[in-house]
Amino acid sequence: MKRALLLTLFALCVHAEDKKKLPAGRADLAAGKKLFENQCGLCHGPAGEGGKGPVLAKSRLGRAPDDNALINIISGGIRGTEMPGADSMSDKEVRQTAAYVRSLGKATPEAVPGNPALGAELYRGKGGCTSCHAINGEGGVSGPALTSIGARRSAAYLRAALVTPESAVPDNYLLVTAAPKSGPPTTGRRINEDSFSIQLLDNKGRVHSFWKSELADLTKQPRKSPMPSYKAAFSDAELTDLVSYLASLKEDK
Amino acid sequence: MKLLLPFITPLLLAQINVPYDRILNADKEPGNWLSYSRNYSGQRYSPLDQINSTNVGRLRLAWMSQADEMDTVQTSPIVVDGVMFITKPPNIVEALDARTGRSLWTYRRDIPNPNDFRGCCGKPNRGVAILGDTIYYGSIDAHLVALDARTGAVRWDVTMADPKLGYSGTGAPLAVKDKIIAGIAGGEFGVRGFIDAYDAKTGKRVWRFNTVPDKGEPGNESWAGESWKTGSATTWITGVYDPASNTLFWGTGNPGPDWNGDGRAGDNLYSDSLLALDPDTGRKKWHFQYTPHDVNDWDSTQTPILADGLFQGQPRKMVTLANRNGFYYSLDRETGKFIAGQPFVKQTWASGLDEAGRPMRLPNTTPTSEGNLLWPSLGGGSNWYSSTYSPQTTYYYVNVKEQGALYIKGSAEFKAGAFFNGGGQRRYDGEVPYGAVRALDIATGERKWEFRLHSPSHAGLMATAGGLVFGSNTTSFFALDAKSGALLWRFEAGGGISANPVTYLSDGRQYVAIAARHTLLVFSLD
Numbered sequence: 001m002k003r004a005l006l007l008t009l010f011a012l013c014v015h016a017e018d019k020k021k022l023p024a025g026r027a028d029l030a031a032g033k034k035l036f037e038n039q040c041g042l043c044h045g046p047a048g049e050g051g052k053g054p055v056l057a058k059s060r061l062g063r064a065p066d067d068n069a070l071i072n073i074i075s076g077g078i079r080g081t082e083m084p085g086a087d088s089m090s091d092k093e094v095r096q097t098a099a100y101v102r103s104l105g106k107a108t109p110e111a112v113p114g115n116p117a118l119g120a121e122l123y124r125g126k127g128g129c130t131s132c133h134a135i136n137g138e139g140g141v142s143g144p145a146l147t148s149i150g151a152r153r154s155a156a157y158l159r160a161a162l163v164t165p166e167s168a169v170p171d172n173y174l175l176v177t178a179a180p181k182s183g184p185p186t187t188g189r190r191i192n193e194d195s196f197s198i199q200l201l202d203n204k205g206r207v208h209s210f211w212k213s214e215l216a217d218l219t220k221q222p223r224k225s226p227m228p229s230y231k232a233a234f235s236d237a238e239l240t241d242l243v244s245y246l247a248s249l250k251e252d253k
Numbered sequence: 254m255k256l257l258l259p260f261i262t263p264l265l266l267a268q269i270n271v272p273y274d275r276i277l278n279a280d281k282e283p284g285n286w287l288s289y290s291r292n293y294s295g296q297r298y299s300p301l302d303q304i305n306s307t308n309v310g311r312l313r314l315a316w317m318s319q320a321d322e323m324d325t326v327q328t329s330p331i332v333v334d335g336v337m338f339i340t341k342p343p344n345i346v347e348a349l350d351a352r353t354g355r356s357l358w359t360y361r362r363d364i365p366n367p368n369d370f371r372g373c374c375g376k377p378n379r380g381v382a383i384l385g386d387t388i389y390y391g392s393i394d395a396h397l398v399a400l401d402a403r404t405g406a407v408r409w410d411v412t413m414a415d416p417k418l419g420y421s422g423t424g425a426p427l428a429v430k431d432k433i434i435a436g437i438a439g440g441e442f443g444v445r446g447f448i449d450a451y452d453a454k455t456g457k458r459v460w461r462f463n464t465v466p467d468k469g470e471p472g473n474e475s476w477a478g479e480s481w482k483t484g485s486a487t488t489w490i491t492g493v494y495d496p497a498s499n500t501l502f503w504g505t506g507n508p509g510p511d512w513n514g515d516g517r518a519g520d521n522l523y524s525d526s527l528l529a530l531d532p533d534t535g536r537k538k539w540h541f542q543y544t545p546h547d548v549n550d551w552d553s554t555q556t557p558i559l560a561d562g563l564f565q566g567q568p569r570k571m572v573t574l575a576n577r578n579g580f581y582y583s584l585d586r587e588t589g590k591f592i593a594g595q596p597f598v599k600q601t602w603a604s605g606l607d608e609a610g611r612p613m614r615l616p617n618t619t620p621t622s623e624g625n626l627l628w629p630s631l632g633g634g635s636n637w638y639s640s641t642y643s644p645q646t647t648y649y650y651v652n653v654k655e656q657g658a659l660y661i662k663g664s665a666e667f668k669a670g671a672f673f674n675g676g677g678q679r680r681y682d683g684e685v686p687y688g689a690v691r692a693l694d695i696a697t698g699e700r701k702w703e704f705r706l707h708s709p710s711h712a713g714l715m716a717t718a719g720g721l722v723f724g725s726n727t728t729s730f731f732a733l734d735a736k737s738g739a740l741l742w743r744f745e746a747g748g749g750i751s752a753n754p755v756t757y758l759s760d761g762r763q764y765v766a767i768a769a770r771h772t773l774l775v776f777s778l779d
Binding site for chain 2: 086
């Protein structure tokens, strides 16, 4: 009983600590702004408008419903995503950055223009996107999966990716051609590699594994994308619709 | 080779007794691995040659030992007369039958209140020391514990430092004469580093060398104001001992805070240094500072190597090190004077070393709030894991990282027991990072060969008289030809390797051991 009471008291104390407010002073926000611009803005945009990383200038952040969650994400990153932890920030700097991120949320985010339903038709039809990309496990596998791509990339970034695909090659995407000493060469995306072997996924979804000692040549094409530009294939309005569809893909099913 | 083993095997633990003479003469019993680096030289070279360049392709897994905790096993085993002593996370010492892998005893140490534990980087531990019939363990909660080698029962337990301030034990202690020498970790918390010596029988502390000198002591003037009080310079990897000159050599870590040097103008002695101490008294004979006023977290704690070799045709007694700062150094181990040195990886922060071996730092090479691109990264050109030296080839072998980083300066306010870093680094992949095993001339650091690795490694090397160098890269464990660097054998361990290999005999059969992620793997010929 006594133990239970102690635990309750402990929990209350922890809770009180959790509720500690983020710093709100002008100097703290200025420090947070500088930290944000230097370390977060590269992906999230200098004003949190989004880019390679999600838009942060909005009132509700899906992964950070409360300040504690936001602090944990800034300091520890999000496992299994491109979001790293800010190892270089002190606790105080993390709190200043979090306060600045919350201040960004006071602005009203711009709505994404376009018709998502028309965009979905273009995605499946004229664009032929499903041959390489999958959404919720449906579609090709040679390109990155697009499930929840709208939660991870800004609309402007998605549009740029459609027009100049090589400006938006994901960090972990590498196109490789492996030529065995005997047999035809294979091109595909790298799925794993170490000093001794490499594994590729070709555009038909087949896995190939090679010992490096058995290769005559191994060519890597960093920042190269096999995706064509859709600048000529789509009208401006069609691109807007397609982007609005992609931007609407926010949740894993 | 001793052939007594088959007769004493049934007795195993009852026989364990390793007086100082045995450690001093470790080369007379190459089937055992009696201290962290096998013998006092730090060479991590084994005279065993049953497994050699002609048959290493037949090396197969013999047994494994797994940890329960999801933290990386970094232990470097001790092996004595058929018994292996290892450490495992979170705070465990275990004795195993070195032939079958079966457990003989386990010492589990609770951390009474998890909130009392700090630690920068998980709960790593790199092994134990043995002296007589006692095992010595530097615990994650900064105690030094003496265990009965037969049962794991505690003989004594002393507090080295307060874990709530950030101190922890992660390195293997070193037994010298009748003393146990132990270092300490905690350099990310603004602690004050030290090297301790304890009476092996009683646990009474005989001396302490503070790696940051006190007010009024020589070296204190190398710290602005009161910054020495939070100067770190911890000692988290095992040093070496030269019996001929009765000198203990021990490396020290980064000054605190790591990446923001604004508040600690000066060279910050004895951070990032090699200390030569009298093991009887703890008195300093000399010191050599590799990175004065470090702002890149380039600890210099890795185990140095004592080797005799020729420099410009003259025989020299050297202490050598491929430093985290990207330079290889050979020093005269009697005087501490610089002999030679050069970069062993790409480095962009210094124009070179001057005649005394001091780096000549280039302008605009300190961390900034935007991030300043420099090579090597804070992981260093190499790191805490073992380099090795083979008297057969006279090469120094090092597992290198070719990797740059954007160094960031942040703010640092000291609060006891909290991180005191002042920044860090951001990854830079503009030049694709890679690793390599490199063979260097022992005196000059000139490169003889390299075996290129797909990514930078974080694991140690071991050379053997079988003409081999064992090493690791991410999840692979491999053997190279020591003369040419050719790959002779490899094994996919399925988990990241961040440990040093050892080798030993049991029942006259040679085994090679390496820890990989949560597992200790032990190999022998099929």
